[in-house]
Amino acid sequence: MAAANERKSRGLSLSLPRRDPVPQPLPLPPPSADNNNNNNNNSLLHRFRLPLIPAQGRIVSLDDLDLDRKSLLGAGSGGKVYKVVHRWTGRIYALKIIQEKHELDVRRQIMREMEILLRAKSPHLVECYGVFDRGGEVSFVLEFMDGGTLADVLKFHRTISERYLAEVTKQVLLGLLYLHKHKIVHRDIKPSNLLINRRQEVKIGDFGVSTVLAHTLAQCNSFVGTCAYMSPERFDPDGNGGEYGYAADIWSLGLTLLECAIGRFPCLQPGERPDWPTLMCAICLGDPPSPPPDASPEFRNFISCCLQKDAGRRPSAEMLLTHPFVKKSELQPCSVSTLLQGLVV
The missing domain is CATH 1.10.510.10 (Transferase(Phosphotransferase) domain 1)
Incomplete structure (x- = not known):
């Protein structure tokens, strides 16, 4: 109580009240009773295309095959993050790779992250430029900080x-x-x-x-x-x-x-x-x-x-x-x- 009174006296209290082979869309989890957003996920994946970026006077696709890995930035239970350079433009990105085959719940989580990254646009959030799936290995091309x-x-x-x-x-x-x-x-x-x-x-x-x-x-x-x-x-x-x-x-x-x-x-x-x-x-x-x-x-x-x-x-x-x-x-x-x-x- 004394601490609260002290804060109040100081005026500090608040009122409370992301070529060959062509990258494929992520596989959707099989239908289940609790997968109510399946239709929305299908719509999202059908709309998704590889992002296009300017390079040497022309527009090229941002393909993960064109990304050279330079260093490992971090690793955890969810995968690894690399510093990569795009061969056509020299631009630096962060490449987050989620490895191994995935259980149903993990695939749902990947789908959730993909959806959020693709639609979240704010200067205060790390930007996602592309999402790729190659042989079950999912990669996110992210803004390099x-x-x-x-x-x-x-x-x-x-x-x-x-x-x-x-x-x-x-x-x-x-x-x-x-x-x-x-x-x-x-x-x-x-x-x-x-x-x-x-x-x-x-x-x-x-x-x-x-x-x-x-x-x-x-x-x-x-x-x-x-x-x-x-x-x-x-x-x-x-x-x-x-x-x-x-x-x-x-x-x-x-x-x-x-x-x-x-x-x-x-x-x-x-x-x-x-x-x-x-x-x-x-x-x-x-x-x-x-x-x-x-x-x-x-x-x-x-x-x-x-x-x-x-x-x-x-x-x-x-x-x-x-x-x-x-x-x-x-x-x-x-x-x-x-x-x-x-x-x-």
């Missing part, structure tokens, strides 16, 4: 100061605002899914576990994403009506920013294993983590707003864009590209 991820920056600098975090926060919130207005919950906001380039842009990437909500009031009820950044209502769906929604992304953003500020994952002590039971106890039963004592009142309040255990009390992305901590990025502008000095991707 030459500064890497926020996780790369954090590893290089150990911590990130508030003046930079304010600008990062503003751009990520604009990306979340776009997603949420289009009924998309990202479900995997974390440092490695926030990308930076040397044009001072921060963009949200990797929609592999995103979902398009059926309608404005629909909620998500599946366990996907990185559990370390999951909100309490995702760990304990029974205690929250079995549902979660856009507010889950706000919690994940709060944890991400706090991790950048203190240089370690905030819900666990150094050396503590990040297994499911430990994380569940820390996030569902423990108090939300707080910024260090020397953090600014604005940052402390912003993190407090994001890390409300009651999802209904978390402000929306639109509301958080008016928060004093975010407004600092306008009053004290800085170039996030400065964080990339000395960093090699």
